[in-house]
Amino acid sequence: MTREQLLERIRNGMPLLHVDLRGENLEGLDLSGAQMQGVNLMQARMARVNLEDASLIGCSLSQADLSGALLKDARFVRCGLAGARFDAANLSGAQFSESNLEGALLNGADVSGSAFYKCTAKDAVLNFGRCDRMAIFETTLDGARLSDVHMSFCVIMKSNLHAVAWEGGSCDSCVFNECVLEGMDLSGRTLVRCQFIGSRLQGADLSRAVLTQSNFKGAAMQSVQLADAHGEAALFPEADLRGANCRGARFPRSVWVGACLEGADFTQAQLDLSALHRTRCHTAVFERASLSDADFSYADLRDSNLRGAIFQRTRMHHAQMAGALLSARSGIIEVDEGLHKAQQWSASRTRPD
Template sequence: MSAPLDQHREAAGTLAQGGSCKRCDLTGQDLTEADFANADLTGVTALGATLVRARMYRVNADGADLRGANMTGAVLANGAFTDAQIDMATLIDADARWTNFKDAELSAANLSRGDFRDASFRDADLRGARLTRGRFEGADFGGADLDQTDIRGADLSGARGLTQAQVGRACGDASTLLPGRLIVPVCRAR
C-alpha cells in the first residue's frame, strides 16, 4: 500500500535536506527536479517514478527498486546503487560519474548519452541495455553481463574489466570505441 501524497511531499522535503527515506514507497511519484543530494534512499521503492533532472549527487540508494523510473538528465554522480533494481529505467543524459552500480540490475535500461566515467558496473546485469553514445572511460565492467547490450557510439576505450567474451555478446558499430583489440559485432537493424 502506497503512502498518502502528503507523506510523499514530506519525504521529498526531508530528502532535499540530505535526510533519510529508507524503504520509502515513492512508486509512480513525479519528483521532477527534486533535490536529493546526500540523501539516504536505502531500499526505497520508486517503481515508474519520474526523477527527470533530479539532483541525486552522493545519494545512497543501495538495494533501491527503481524499475521503470525516468531519470533523464538526473545527476547521480558519486552515488551508491549497489544491488539496486534499475531494470527498464531511463537514464538518458544522466551524469553518473564515479557512481557504484555493483551487482545492480540494469537490464533493458537506457543509458544513452550518459556520462558514466569511472563508474562501477562490476557484476551488474546490463542485458539488453542501451549504452549508445555514452561515456564510460575508466568505468569497471568486470563480470558484468552485456548480453544483447547496444553499445553503438559508446566510448569504452578506457573502460576496465571488459573481455572479448563480454563484448562479443553485445553489439556496436564503427563509432564504438573499445579498449585494446576488442571487437564488437555490428548491431542488426531492429
Template structure:
C-alpha cells in the same frame, strides 16, 4: 505525511516505515537524511536536489528524478524499476543491489557513480555521459547505450550480447569478463579499452579503432578484425584461433603467449610486433609487413609467410616445421645457438646446487 518526513530530515532523524506514494517533491532540497523501508512509489523528484541522502530498502518504483541533482546520495537494496532520471546529474551517487529494470537515464550525466550488483536489464542510458563510474557485476541484458559517451568507466561480468551499442563512444573503459559474443561492433570507437578475459568470439571488429586497447586472456575465436586499427594493442594470452586480421594495422602490438592457430594476418601491418611463445600453427602472414617483428620461441608449424616482407624479423628458437616462406623479401634472423643455450639456464636450479657445495 510529507510534512512529518521533512521534519524528520530537518532534525537529522531517520525516517522509517512510511508510505509516501505519489509524493510531490519536485524542486525539493533534501540534505543529510536517512530514509528506511519507506514506500515512495510514483513520487515526483523532478529537478530536486538530493545531497548526502541515504535510501535503504525503499520502494521507488516509477519515481521521477528527471533533471534532478543527485550528489553523494546512496541507494541500498531499493526497488526502483521504471524510474526516470532523464537529464539528471548524478555525482558520487551509489546504487547497491538495487532493481533498476526498465529505468531511463537518457541524456543523464553520471560522474563518479557506483552501481554494484544492480539489475539494469532493459534500462536506457542513451545519450548519457558517464565519467569515472563503475558498473560492477550488474545485470545489463538489453541495456540501451546508444549514443552514450563513456570515459574512464568500468564494467565487470556484464552480458552485453543484447545491448544496444549504436554510436557508443568509449575511451579508457574496462570491460573485464564481459560477454560480447557474436556482436557487430563496426563503427564504434573503442580506443584504450581494457577487455581483460572478455568474450568476443565471432565478433565483428572490422575497421574499428582499437588503438592502445588490451585483450589480455580474452577470447576472440573466429572474430573478424579486418582493417582494424590496433596499434600498440595487447593480445597477450588471448585465444585468437581462426581470427581474421587481414589488412589490419598492428604495429607494436603484443601477441605474447596468444593462441592463434589458423589465424589470418594476410596483408597486415605488423612492424615491431611481439609473438613471443605464441601458438600460431597454420596461421597465414601472406604479404604481411613484418619489420622487426619478434617470433622467438613461437610455434609457427605450417604457417604461411608467402610474399611477406621481413626486416630483421626474428625467428629465434621458433618452430617452423612445414612453414612456407615462398617469395618472401628482406632479412630474417634465425636461432642463435649461444643464446639458446643461455636461455636454458635456470637460476633457481643453479642456486640450489651451489647451496649444496
C-alpha cells in the same frame, strides 16, 4: 504526512521509516541528506528534487519521476527503481547496490563517479549524458540500450554485455574485466587504452575499430573480427584468437606473446616491431603481411602461409617451420646469435657443478 512535516523531519535529521508517499508531489523539494528506510515513493513526482547525500534503504521508487533531480552522492540500497525516470538527473557519485533498475530511463543523466553493484538494469535506457569514472560490478544489463555514450576511466567487471544494444559512442581508458561481449557489434568503435583482461569476445565484430594501447590479455577471442582494425601497441598476450579475421589490420608494436593464433588470417596485416614469442600459429595466414622487426622466437608456425610477407630483421629463433609456405627467406633471422649466446651463458650458470 504533509510536505511541511516531511521537510521538518528531514531538516531535523530524523529518519523516515516505512512512510507511504506513493504518488505524492515532491517536485523541487530540498530533501538533501534524508535518511529513508522502507519508504514507498512509487509513482511519486520528484522532478528536480534535491536528494544530495541522501540514504535510501529498501525503498520503492518504481515509476517515480526524478527527471532533473540532484542525486549527487546519494545511496540506494536494495531499492526498487523499475521504470523510474532519471532523465537529465545529476547522479554523480551516487551508489546503487542490489537495486532493481529494470526499464529505468537515464537519458542525459550525469553518472560520473557513480557505482552500480549487483543491480538489475534489464531493458534500461542508459543514454548517459556524462560518463566519467563510472563503475558497474556484477550487474544484469540484458536488453539495456546505450547510444552514443562517450565513456572514460570507467570500470565494468563481471557483467554480461552481449545482450546490450550498444550503438555508437567511444571508450577511453576503460576497464572491462571478466565481461561477456560475445558476438557484439563494436565495428568502427574507438576503444583506446582499454582493458579487456579475461573477457569473452568470441565472434565479436571489432572490424575497423581503433584499439590503440588496449589490453586483451587472456581474452577469449575465437573467430573475432578484427579486419582493418587499428591497434598500435595493443596487447594480446595469452589471448585465444583461433580463426580470427585480422585481414588488413594494423598492429605495429603490438604484443602477442603466448597467444593462440591457430587458423587466424593476417593477410596484408601490419605487425612491424611486434612481439610474437611462443605464439601458436599453426595454419595461420600471414600472406603479404608486413613483418619487419617482428619477433616469432619459439613460435609454432607449422603449416602457416607466409607467402609474399615482408621480412626485414624478422626473428624466427627456434621457431617451428615444418610445412610453412614462404616465397623467400631473405630478411629472416632464423638463429639469433645474441640470444643464442645469452641462453648458453644462462644454461652454464645454472648447470650443477
